[in-house]
Amino acid sequence: MATKLLKAPLKLALIQLSSGADKAANLARARSKVLEATSQGANLVVLPECFNSPYGTKYFPKYAETLLPSPPTTEQSPSWHALADMAKEGKTYLVGGSIPEYWPETNKYYNTSLVFGPEGKLLATHRKVHLFDIDIPGKITFRESEVLSPGNKVTIVDLPEYGKIGVAICYDIRFPELATIAARKGAFLLLYPGAFNLTTGALHWELQARARAMDNQVYVGLCSPARDMEADYNAWGHSMIVDPNAGIMAQLEEKEDVVYADLETGRIEETRKGIPIYTQRRFDVYPDVSEHYEA
Numbered sequence: 285m286a287t288k289l290l291k292a293p294l295k296l297a298l299i300q301l302s303s304g305a306d307k308a309a310n311l312a313r314a315r316s317k318v319l320e321a322t323s324q325g326a327n328l329v330v331l332p333e334c335f336n337s338p339y340g341t342k343y344f345p346k347y348a349e350t351l352l353p354s355p356p357t358t359e360q361s362p363s364w365h366a367l368a369d370m371a372k373e374g375k376t377y378l379v380g381g382s383i384p385e386y387w388p389e390t391n392k393y394y395n396t397s398l399v400f401g402p403e404g405k406l407l408a409t410h411r412k413v414h415l416f417d418i419d420i421p422g423k424i425t426f427r428e429s430e431v432l433s434p435g436n437k438v439t440i441v442d443l444p445e446y447g448k449i450g451v452a453i454c455y456d457i458r459f460p461e462l463a464t465i466a467a468r469k470g471a472f473l474l475l476y477p478g479a480f481n482l483t484t485g486a487l488h489w490e491l492q493a494r495a496r497a498m499d500n501q502v503y504v505g506l507c508s509p510a511r512d513m514e515a516d517y518n519a520w521g522h523s524m525i526v527d528p529n530a531g532i533m534a535q536l537e538e539k540e541d542v543v544y545a546d547l548e549t550g551r552i553e554e555t556r557k558g559i560p561i562y563t564q565r566r567f568d569v570y571p572d573v574s575e576h577y578e579a
């Protein structure tokens with residue numbers, strides 16, 4: 285029998301973390317929530333975008349950490365070490381949301397996600413590829429590119445017991461090519477730490493999650509910070525997990541909480557058998573976006 289994309293049942297947990305200005309307090313809170321999730325049996329835990337700081341261009345330089353040499357020292361990157369320790373303590377795979385990263389050689393900042401394995405080893409790094417630059421008059425203007433530089437790769441991480449996952453950050457979800465490349469390279473799950481807001485969250489959060497699942501017939505998880513109406517940026521919340529048929533498995537409200545779902549082997553194959561878009565593509569009519577990507 286052909287191997288399934290998801291090789292073993294997996295409990296996924298998304299932590300809709302409430303964080304504030306105190307980085308050490310944010311890291312301690314993240315640790316307690318990660319361990320709460322692993323005590324419930326989670327094998328893969330996800331934190332939100334900018335989980336260790338407020339979200340906003342003025343905060344990126346203040347909270348940025350340097351990730352080289354690898355591993356960095358605790359002074360260079362307390363978050364790197366906190367995440368590695370959480371993963372090891374909870375014996376879990378951990379997608380560490382994202383943190384602002386500073387790259388001294390080029391004097392550039394990035395919005396970066398660190399992925400750790402159950403032994404506390406760094407497995408992958410994803411720098412947000414598409415920067416959140418939008419202007420909806422009277423509603424929201426935001427320009428990450430005033431401070432940040434974009435990453436330049438698709439991130440696919442192999443979790444040996446389970447299979448491959450695609451990791452990207454927030455606004456990246458609006459660019460379906462990243463998702464399609466990861467899925468065509470064998471990912472069973474696409475994860476997006478992300479902080480939509482009250483305008484775009486209401487418009488598109490659920491739609492984006494379900495669309496990426498539907499297009500690619502894979503599981504999708506979106507992990508938001510909890511909403512804080514005292515903060516400069518009000519996150520949408522509503523962290524959610526979607527199945528390969530684009531059905532919502534579980535979704536939170538806006539408060540701090542953890543959302544879980546049991547991902548089953550065979551669901552992707554069953555979905556693709558029923559609606560076989562996966563084998564019906566017409567690469568003689570349009571290009572395969574994954575063709576030139578080396579996993």
Ligand SMILES: NC(=O)CCC(=O)C(=O)O
Binds near residue numbers: 453454478481488
């Ligand atoms: N942090 C982000 O990238 C926000 C993206 C967002 O709100 C959107 O609508 O897209």
